[in-house]
Amino acid sequence: MARQNSSRLTRFGAAALGLGALAAPQLMQASPAAAQSWEPTRPIQFIIPAGTGGGADQMARFIQGVVAKHNLSKQPIVTLNKGGGAGAEGFLEVKKSAGDPHTIIITLSNLFTTPLATGVPFSWKDLTPVAMLALDQFVLWVPADAPYNVAKDYIAAVKAGEDKSFKMGGTGSKQEDQIITVALEKLTAPKKFTYIPFGGGGAVAVQLVGKHINSSVNNPIEAVSQWKAGALKPLCIFDAKRSIYTDKVTATMAWSDIPTCKEGGVDTEYQMLRGIFMPPGVKPEQVAYYVDLFKKVMATDDWKRFMQDGAFNQTFMTGDAFKTWVAANDQRHHELMKEAGFLAPGK
Amino acid sequence: MDEISSLIGGFKVALSFYNLALMLVGILLGVIIGVLPGLGGANGVAILLPLTFGMPPTSAIIMLSCIYWGALFGGAITSILFNIPGEPWSVATTFDGHPMAQRGRADEALTAAFTSSFVGALVAVILITFLAPIIAKFALQFGPAEFFSVFFLTFASFVGMGRGSPFKVLAAMCLGFALGAVGLDKMTGTLRMTFGHDELLVGFDFLIAVIGLFGIGEILSSMESGLKFQGSHAVIRLDAVLQTWKQLIKYWPTSLRSCIVGCWMGITPGGATPASFMSYGLAKRFSKRGGNFGKGEIEGVVAPETAAHAAGTSALLPMLTLGIPGSPTAAVLLGGLLIWGLQPGPMLFVEQKEFVWGLIASMYLGNIVGLIVVLTCVPLFAAILRVPFSIIAPVILVICAVGAYTVHNSMFDVWMMLVFGAVGYVFTKLGYPLPPLVLAIVLGDKAEESFRQAMLSSQGSLTIFWSNWLVGSIMTLGTILLFWPAATWLIDKMRTTSSRPVPAPAGAAVVDRER
Numbered sequence: 001m002a003r004q005n006s007s008r009l010t011r012f013g014a015a016a017l018g019l020g021a022l023a024a025p026q027l028m029q030a031s032p033a034a035a036q037s038w039e040p041t042r043p044i045q046f047i048i049p050a051g052t053g054g055g056a057d058q059m060a061r062f063i064q065g066v067v068a069k070h071n072l073s074k075q076p077i078v079t080l081n082k083g084g085g086a087g088a089e090g091f092l093e094v095k096k097s098a099g100d101p102h103t104i105i106i107t108l109s110n111l112f113t114t115p116l117a118t119g120v121p122f123s124w125k126d127l128t129p130v131a132m133l134a135l136d137q138f139v140l141w142v143p144a145d146a147p148y149n150v151a152k153d154y155i156a157a158v159k160a161g162e163d164k165s166f167k168m169g170g171t172g173s174k175q176e177d178q179i180i181t182v183a184l185e186k187l188t189a190p191k192k193f194t195y196i197p198f199g200g201g202g203a204v205a206v207q208l209v210g211k212h213i214n215s216s217v218n219n220p221i222e223a224v225s226q227w228k229a230g231a232l233k234p235l236c237i238f239d240a241k242r243s244i245y246t247d248k249v250t251a252t253m254a255w256s257d258i259p260t261c262k263e264g265g266v267d268t269e270y271q272m273l274r275g276i277f278m279p280p281g282v283k284p285e286q287v288a289y290y291v292d293l294f295k296k297v298m299a300t301d302d303w304k305r306f307m308q309d310g311a312f313n314q315t316f317m318t319g320d321a322f323k324t325w326v327a328a329n330d331q332r333h334h335e336l337m338k339e340a341g342f343l344a345p346g347k
Numbered sequence: 348m349d350e351i352s353s354l355i356g357g358f359k360v361a362l363s364f365y366n367l368a369l370m371l372v373g374i375l376l377g378v379i380i381g382v383l384p385g386l387g388g389a390n391g392v393a394i395l396l397p398l399t400f401g402m403p404p405t406s407a408i409i410m411l412s413c414i415y416w417g418a419l420f421g422g423a424i425t426s427i428l429f430n431i432p433g434e435p436w437s438v439a440t441t442f443d444g445h446p447m448a449q450r451g452r453a454d455e456a457l458t459a460a461f462t463s464s465f466v467g468a469l470v471a472v473i474l475i476t477f478l479a480p481i482i483a484k485f486a487l488q489f490g491p492a493e494f495f496s497v498f499f500l501t502f503a504s505f506v507g508m509g510r511g512s513p514f515k516v517l518a519a520m521c522l523g524f525a526l527g528a529v530g531l532d533k534m535t536g537t538l539r540m541t542f543g544h545d546e547l548l549v550g551f552d553f554l555i556a557v558i559g560l561f562g563i564g565e566i567l568s569s570m571e572s573g574l575k576f577q578g579s580h581a582v583i584r585l586d587a588v589l590q591t592w593k594q595l596i597k598y599w600p601t602s603l604r605s606c607i608v609g610c611w612m613g614i615t616p617g618g619a620t621p622a623s624f625m626s627y628g629l630a631k632r633f634s635k636r637g638g639n640f641g642k643g644e645i646e647g648v649v650a651p652e653t654a655a656h657a658a659g660t661s662a663l664l665p666m667l668t669l670g671i672p673g674s675p676t677a678a679v680l681l682g683g684l685l686i687w688g689l690q691p692g693p694m695l696f697v698e699q700k701e702f703v704w705g706l707i708a709s710m711y712l713g714n715i716v717g718l719i720v721v722l723t724c725v726p727l728f729a730a731i732l733r734v735p736f737s738i739i740a741p742v743i744l745v746i747c748a749v750g751a752y753t754v755h756n757s758m759f760d761v762w763m764m765l766v767f768g769a770v771g772y773v774f775t776k777l778g779y780p781l782p783p784l785v786l787a788i789v790l791g792d793k794a795e796e797s798f799r800q801a802m803l804s805s806q807g808s809l810t811i812f813w814s815n816w817l818v819g820s821i822m823t824l825g826t827i828l829l830f831w832p833a834a835t836w837l838i839d840k841m842r843t844t845s846s847r848p849v850p851a852p853a854g855a856a857v858v859d860r861e862r
Contacts, residue, residue: 061396069400080756084549085531085538089755092545117536120548167804173536196491196803197534199796206669212490212804228694344537 038285040075040102047105049090051083054171054200055136055219055310056108059274062306063106063297072296075102086110086172088120095126097279101286104130109176109272112333117174119344124330127277129322130290133298135271135313138180138217138238139258141208144230151236151264154215158188168193169204169213174342176272177204179333180217180238182340183268208232219272221310224249236261238270243311255311271313273329275322291318350477357704360405361712369402369410370709374717377417381433382424383750391418396683404687405705411680412663412706413713416468419659420721423460423652424728428453429743431562433750435553435789436619436655439627441561442782443640443647450643454587454729455594458722462595463602463649465718467656470606471613472710475664479696482614486665489615491800492811496821497612498794501621503829504628505786513832515779523787526551527795534799546759553789555751555760559767560774560781562747566740567772587729588722591645598646601630605650609657614665619658620789626654632828660710667695667703 046064050056057079064077082090087110094105105127115123140151148154158166168184170177181195196213198204201222208216208223209231216223217238226232228250236259237243243255261268276294278287297303298316307314317325337343360366380391392411399407422437427444440460447456474482506516529540530550541547595602605626612622630650631640640647666680689699696703731739751764774781805811813819 065396065400082755084755086536088531088545089549092548118531118538120538120545164806173532173534175536194803194806196800197536198800199533206487206665207490209669210487210490225694342536 038101038283038289040073040289042102043075044073044077045103046077046079047090047094047103048079048081049083049087049105049110050108051081051200054202055221056106056274057081058221059133059306060106062302063294066297066300066302067293069302070296070300073293085120086114086118086175088114088118088122091115091122091127092120094277094279095122099281100279101282101289103279104290105277106133107273107275107277108136109179109333110172111273111277112330113175113179113337113342116334116337116347117342117344119347124277124326126280128280128282128287129326130276130278130287130318131294132273132275132315132317132322132325133294134274134307135315136219136274137243137311137313138176138270138272139220139223139311140235140238140261140266141205141216141218141223141227141232142214142235143208143211144233146214146233148235149233150259151261151266154235155184155187155266158193159191161191163191164194166191166193166215167213168195169198169207169216170195171198171201171204173197174337174340176270177217178342179336179340180268180270183270183336184266187266187268205232219310220255220312224309224311234258236264236266237311238268239313240269243313245308245311247308255308273326274312275326353700353704354476354708356701357706357708358712360701360705361409361708366406366409366709367712367716369406370413370713370716371720373410373413374417374420374713374720377414377419377717378421378424378721379417380414381418381421383433383746392680392683399683400687404684404689405702407683407687408680408702408706409709409713411683412709413717415659415680416710416713416717419468419656420461420464420717423464424457427456427460427648428728428731429562430565431743431747432557435557436623436651436659438557438561438620438782438785438789439623439651440648440655442627442651443642443644445565446641446643447645447648448732452643453732454725455591455645456643456648457725457728458588458591459595459645459648460652461718461721461725462592463605463652464656465714466602467606467609467653467658468660468710468714471610471657471660472707472714474610474661475710476707479664479668482661482664486614486669488817491797491804492814492818493615493821494617494797495794495801496812496818496825497615497617497621498790498797500821500825500828501617501625501628501790502786502794503825504625504632505783506829506832512778513836516783519774519779519781520783520787523784524791526556527788527791533792533796534803546757549755550792551763551788552754552760553785554754555764556767556788557785558747558751559764560771560785562743563765563768564771564775564781566743567768568775569736569740588725594645595649598649601634601646601650602653604629604633605653606657609654610661612654613658613661617658618662619655622658623651623655624786624790627651632831663706663710667706 046060048057048060060079064079067073067077082093084090087108090105091111091114094103097103111124114120140154142148142154146154148157168177168181170181172178178195178197181193185192198207201218204213204216205218205223205226207213208218209226215235223232223234227234230250234253238261240260240262242260243258245255248254276290278290295316306312334343334347361370376395377391392414395414396411399410402410418434419436422432422434423440423444426432426437426440427448430441430445432438432441444456444460447453525540527550529547530538531548532539538548608626608629609619609622612618612625627640627647627650630646631637634640634644634646636644636646663680689695689702747764748761751760752758754760771781774784801811805814811818812822
């Protein structure tokens, strides 16, 4: 306990020291570029297509905080939750604000899933891609005292059990958590999970601790404190490679100690885009301003700590590479959702 | 006795001059936020969150939680004076608080509201101080079935609120359920009743409905009754606080019951809104003067306010110990914790002792500071009603419109608010009660969600609602309360088959308006 405590405190100290040290060179760096390029002239509206307290909300508010703390932008960032209709509210708002360079939006997988599942008319093509900040991971969690230690055993138990007797909890319906569940059902066939949608990832983690459900595919940040407290245990991470974070989270394990699902005999991969988009019809120099701003955010120690706490996959992409990635992912979601039977009529 | 020494340590942290000044600033900001409908505690805290990044985490959480207390206090002011609840949990306060103001007893109502808030919060803090670890485990027992049983109990304890036709109550409630169902169905991820209109995607926000039904409806009614507030003849009494306190002592059983309901709902985490409605319903049922509820009964202010604050305060406990926020404001505070580098959850009490106990100590101090601030302003608030209607009404209308706009930053909501205002006026005229309608909008979708989660989990078997002692006893209690009015009505009917009671206008505020 004492050791954990002190490491946390040193990280605090490091972050505080980093504040002064980082701010100065960054400002110098920014000034020549800023001379001929665009800059915001009024507060930047940062739309979150999800409710308060979730993963996207946490990240957006964190970015807002980092920008304010390190004085990275002359104009403040104002966050705004528009999570109605599984995020459709926020995306439609951005689609409507064509040409407005003072509006940005953070995405989760609902950029792809919401239009496919509900038929609400928008797609990523209606927005201007700015940058991928990171990929959020998914981990298969079970209560700490569950009788399985590897993903394969759990899948075998579901397969051996009665149909629909195992309950998988997740956030929302026909969204990422349920897509992963359907993918897992390929391996448990002909047995299926009973998928129970809840309001948010935090609620799912607590339902799992209370054993009202048997497993979850929570994002790392949603379940990390329950893992630390010894209430939950991770079985596998839905990524091709293990996490790069080797600092111990519990007494014995680090994020990097969680096997990939493939290693655990469950060949399923899924990650979620945490990216930034702008309204359609904005100018390239306006996009460039935000790319630059987010590069500065990502250079801070605060950001690095946030990435580590949430075990994010730090992949940064902009421009055409990002566009290609988004297009491929949109296609992939279409296939996944078609297979699962989640498409709205006419999609 | 570990707790006491930890708490003393916490007081040492909280009692610095810097932190006390932040408390005062937080309370004042919070009261302003609470007064403005639409802004609300959650938005207010979210807006002010960036200000705190430069502070030490303990000072930051002290200021933010004081904004939260301030908003809880402030919500009562507009509810009582203008019938406009700024927060969902203030709705029940309007039922008796506003009629009291109309009778020139605004100062008593405000004092009762503030004092009850303080009592509720204090009891909840004491509970948190000494029982935190035990209670935190209790919250884990709440699955979908348990959540549904709590919502069911809320509805059940509220049935029979209006003295009018039970069919009108039912009709109003069903309309509320229908409005609550508009938008995305969270269980299947498909859209319901949006009829292809993108504006309807988000459904009907409770706040817009309430600002319209109560606030605008109230202005329309006042216009009809001679363009003035009925409370304008209020005498400003400087000793109102002491006079009211003398009365309040009599109502200790109501306070106690409301504290229990509130703490329980905050921890479970059902939240402050069901707590306030349930507590009001129960007070009406058990009070000797239950028949007068809705006409300006001080007990009708004490019950919801005590419960709302007890719940609002104890809602911070699941946030700190489990990482699940019991209220939207708690959710934003949760975001704050992460930015300051604190991970909420079971380890917080172990890893960040100074922070947790500083926060708990600030709950005691913040509420005391808050009570002093708001009580000294009671005569000032009550005097607002003396401003001529022709000046105050446009101001209220603008504040309502701004509030409705703020919810989703959309003009459509302002139009919806006006439509709801007209609906509220017509409902009042026709004797349809508004409280069941509002209750159904607020809790209808949550109740539906937990019911369907429970049904998924049990694969369609209703026995899940009696599958353990916890859910079973809540459901049984709810069922008894639900059928209580029907049973008493049947018995009355059998006794007096000939004399039918004269139908009185239903609803809480209705009676007074038609007087």
